[in-house]
Amino acid sequence: MTSAPAIASPRRRTPRVPLSSTQRAAQRRRAAIGWLFIAPFGVVFLLFLVAPLAYALGLSLFTKGLATGTEFAWFANYIQAFTDPSFLRGVGFVVTFSLVLIPIQMALSLGVALVLDALTSRFARFSRLVIFLPYAIPAVIGAIMWGFLYSPTFGPLGQLFGLIGQQAPFLLDADHVFGGLINVVTWQWAGYYMIIIYAALQGIDPSIYEAARIDGASSWQVALRIKVPLVSNALLLILVFALIGTLQFFTEPAVLRPISNGGITPDFTPNLYAYTTAFSYAQFNYASAISFALGIVVFICVYIFLFATRKRGSFLS
Amino acid sequence: MKKKAIIAAVSAIAIALSLAACGGGSGGGSSVAKNCTNKIVVKSAPVVTVWAWYPNMAKVVDNFNNGHKDVQVCWTNVGQGGDEYNKFQTAVAAGKGAPDVVMLEADHLANYQIQGALVDISKYGGNSVKKNFSEGAWKDVSVGSAVYAAPIDGGPMAMIYRKDIFAKYGITPPTTWAEYQQDAQKVKDAGGPLFGDLGANTPAVMMALQIQKGAMPFTYDPTKPKNVGVSLDDSASKDVLDYWGGLVKDKLVGVQDQFTADYISGVVGGKYATYISAAWAPGYLSGAGVGQGTDKGQFASAPLPQWDASNPVSVNWGGSAFAVTTQATDKKLSTEVATGLYADNASLEDGWKNQVIFPLNQGVLKSDAFVNAEVAFFGGQTVNKDIYIPAENAYKGFTYSPFQVYYYAQLQAELAKVNAGSETGSEAAAAVQKSVETYAKKQGFTVS
Amino acid sequence: MTTLSTPAVTPMRRRRTNRNIVPHLFLGVLVVYFLIPLWWMIINSSKDAAGLFGGTGAMWFAKDINFLGNLQDLFTYNGGIYLHWLGNSALYAIVGGVGSTAIAVLAGYGFAKFRFRGRNLSFALLLGSVMVPLTALVIPTFILFANLHLTDTIWAVILPSLLNPFGVYLMRVYAGDAVPDELLDAARVDGAGEFRTFAQVALPLMRPAVVTVLLLSMVATWNNYFLPLAMLSDNGLFPVTVGLGLWQSLASANNGGGHSLWSLIVIGSLVSIIPLIIAFLSLQKYWQGGLSIGSLK
Known part of the structure; x- marks a missing residue:
């Protein structure tokens, strides 16, 4: 999963006034300087994003078989991807997973942020840090830890069920892996989202709710009617990044796969499928096509989402 | 404040550089x-x-x-x-x-x-x-x-078993797979542990066991690299998968992935009566902590069970x-x-x-020390002479495909389904055949 | 904050404390949940393999507490390779973090304070790049780096981590809000060049955002797993995440050469998260402020 940044919608700028020719020259010069500021990033962007992507795009247009050579194949790999049951199943999984995970995660982080915003006790400050803590733990290490905790033989769950003489469910096998992963991801990321929402809440001018208080609104009403709408921009952007991250779900299933008793297959998520196809089966061409196909899916999902919330382009200034 | 931050940053960088420099080493x-x-x-x-x-x-x-x-x-x-x-x-x-x-x-x-x-x-x-x-x-x-x-080394297969469990339930090492199933049932009926384990992540074992019953998964001659024969759903392959699927369904064997902490701790704790494995397995087990505590000296080895005891077939895993x-x-x-x-x-x-390792070097294989070695892990049993050398000598060799990694991944996925009870062994065999055949054709092979 | 600002009368305050029990309970439950893995890790880092897998209870200490022994084992095993891994992680995080932050600050300022043709298009491209799947990049980057003989060097990890579109986005938003155009114009009128204006006027104003972006990008590099996994095969260059991953895969197959790696994995995980926790705790003031960057309006 990728991390989401903090949020904002930049302020609108003042309308332009017609300029004189010297002003125009000065502006051209300043434009050049603007490019100069952006140049280092531009170079990095071109070298480590555009170039690899262009290369991968090129790769994805060829096919290479073990028994044949490399052939130019136009979009054959894409046609194959969008008819490949492994890929489609993976897409189906991440979409379903997003639909379940994101509401849970959002509700939890928004709830905690609202509670924390209303409390000032030392315990509240402590909780804030603890809930945020998993963000500082590498996803690999989080996954290794949960792998131990899920163990039916020596994990706490196994011992708990052992007390009542039952066999504990293994939260990574085919029947439970969905819930098992929801738990890992929620644990890892909810705190981060919470902190962003919390920071946004803290940024609200308290005098805004004074009026509502005086009108006799309860804290619940203040929270739902005033606070939540005021941080809706933050929420929206978190949602978009959570959506993108979840559709590209990769690290946790990849780390937990070897101990999942087959619950996590190599084509479990599209990203994992692309990775396996490339690095285990050496099908770099087809793997690139899968990655791009996933990119298309992500783009469509995000667009649908933004369309549904009518916030298209709100975070492009 | 500012100065402090700078000092902290500089010292952090210095520490990082010096730590990383240690890694520089030779070369x-x-x-x-x-x-x-x-x-x-x-x-x-x-x-x-x-x-x-x-x-x-x-x-x-x-x-x-x-x-x-x-x-x-x-x-x-x-x-x-x-x-x-x-x-x-x-x-x-x-x-x-x-x-x-x-x-x-x-x-x-x-x-x-x-x-x-x-x-x-x-x-x-x-x-x-x-x-x-x-x-x-x-x-x-x-x-x-x-x-x-x-x-360097080979992997003649045999059956490792727990002497204490076998003694407790009054059984002797099964020589056929039919007996293996009966003994498993017997132990289960008496409230005993699982008899074995069908880990989905060791597809090479499943392939070997299928070959033991006469399956010929692949025909491939690297001098004719465009032709490959794929036969993964013949009756022998299906029978073996159905046999293990049945053991899983009757809860006679476990479904734990092998080479995991859970499996090892299960082996240590006597959760499995047998371990179908190869000659190198004892070293891996003992290095992972097996046979050192209460389970010390409780292991023994016996020849791999057969489908037809009068016509034994020797198979291989790893090496x-x-x-x-x-x-x-x-x-x-x-x-x-x-x-x-x-x-x-x-x-x-x-x-x-x-x-x-089970060495393939003839100088070692024929040396007295190796042949007569009394192996501590097996409580002094002379497993080389009795079990592994005969198994190695009877092993006739397998033919592997040029896309073995893909095949194993497919077999592993289907084994997981068998273990989850969502598929029978025969269905798994058919599914593996279909996906591997499709893949081979896609790779440009002429599949027969 | 807000509760304190309401005028407090005694009966009202009592009612409020009562009402606060429920939210505190809610938080308490969550704290327990979020601490479970950490608790497990702390407890189990004191155990040897037998204690780890033995039945004494996963959430409490085994009979003998071998914390120091494990710690010593961790730092001496395989010639102290764990320490190298920690050092590598720190090196990648610091160089990658500082580099990417510097680049992001410049670019964010450029986007926020200069108007030029192609600005919006470039910025949209930048934001769109967030949607690129990880594997789409790792695969071709690996091949490109291999051709440049850069795989299996520290640059294979550091150079790609310089790319930080989020950072640019944050810096742009923050610079747009926190650096008034009038101040820049005043500096220019005084004859300061663009770069001096940036360094002396804008940069100090952007400091909270710089710290936040620095911290976030350092965490991202420290936590990175699949890029170094794909790029490096020399285990002397591994960051600690990949190193622990390697141990994890070797542990169950006795590849420690008779040395059980399980205890090392647990205590190694614990030790590896300490630096980041310290960084977050000590810089709390900065990043919590930084995260609220322009999150309203």
């Missing part, structure tokens, strides 16, 4: 030996890089380097099995980044040979060690006159060889390493005494 300009896990004894000699995961590799490499003035080995463990193959496969595809010499299991040779990743070492004097191996062992690493690796990669800078020196590493007496002895 220098040469692109080959940057960071070896081992020490280079003869600093002036050229270096050959090696990837391998034998548990006693550190000693093996030291033995080699101490005994060679003309060449030194720089060894890295990039992971066991699949982890190493992923790295190697990536390096092959990229055309850069592979070591000079790589450890490969016999079933993966064709996979890389077809990609032109392996050197025919017979051109560089590799045949000089041919005399040390049986004809069968040498055949496994060669195609016609071309030789693609130097064999590796050293191959020279086409990316090797000096192929002659690399061949010297591939054929000389883990070939000296001290290394081989360390390997077999700790049971991390």
